[in-house]
Amino acid sequence: MKLVWFPETASKAYFDTVKSCQLQKESGVAELISAMAAGWKAKLIVETWSQGGPITTSIGLSVASHHGSGRHICIVPDEESRVEYAAAMEKAGMSSHIIVGEAEKVVESLVGIDFLVVDCRRNNFARILRAAKLGQKGAVLICKNANSRAASDFRWRSVVGGESRIVRSIFLPVGKGLDIAHVGARGGGAASGKAEKRWIKRIDRESGEEFVIRR
Template identity: 40%
Template sequence: MKLVWCPETASKAYIEGVKTLAGENQHQEESTDVAEFISAMAGGWKAQLIIDAQSNSNPTNTSLALMTAARHTHGKYLCLSEGEAEPKNLMRQLQGVDYLVVDGKRRDVASVVKEARPGPRGMVVVIYNNVTKSNVVSAAVISGGMRVVRSVFLPIGDGVEVVHVGVGKGPSLEKTGRSRWIRHVDDTGEEHLFRR
């Protein structure tokens, strides 16, 4: 089995996430754009075990959006605050993680990702508030012995890195530490450069 994208569930999770965020916590400084995107991805992948590794213990827009997405996927949502006892031990105990969301403000981002135990369908790992714009998640996934199927860095908020972890062992398609420029010319003749 592998993770399969479902656009209908993604749309429902996104719309419900927008409604939830519109009615709650409008005083929060955190942007809703990232939370809505992360919620739609959780819904689209039909995540059954969603782990939210926050940098503090207060509910955030991302937390509210992920809880909403979990209702649409009929999955479980678990929040892991940085202040909790030992996140590494907690992550080791959780088997079958489909969707791991990590706040880049945490000091232990790499260790949380390394200790994650993907499910039989693979896992999607998202790090937001990635102000360094580095491939933190890809490096942690590979060093944890997992296989990277694809990864992308998106300029949403302070930066979002999304990594799709494949099932089983084997070579990763992504190589950390090496990037390259990709040139794309669209239908209008406009040239776009992407760094990968």
């Protein structure tokens, strides 16, 4: 099994996010991320947020979770951040499940993440990605503010390992930069490897000699 793309769901989430964020300062990033989360019909959407940060991405992810029948979780570092975040989401007419704690530890406790958004401006963003327990069908990982110095030497393969593999990655000059990676279904690489390692019989027409080749 793998993630399946639903363009109609993506379009609906995109336009609903545009409407919901009309009075917000930031634009572009929220609509795009919302469309991606909804288009993949992500069931467990996780993001990190801290006090003073923009709320538009959270609005977009909340919209996406409704369109994809998923769950949106926001991890905040302290009680002050939780209060500010909850008030801002309530004002926007949105809601999400808020967890207070160290992002790395919280992410470790969540199993089956298929859409994760982190902020490159935070020094621990790579550690959060490494700690994430991704879903069996694969996942989409997004780093916001990827133009920041902290992300200059970042490589996706350094944070995604084990049974997971990078299907594709791309940098988009949207907002302050989005670094996006699509992680394939777990075990997908192993399956394709088995398909390649097969025995093929070849017979020389002139000599009649038989050759067995492993591919």
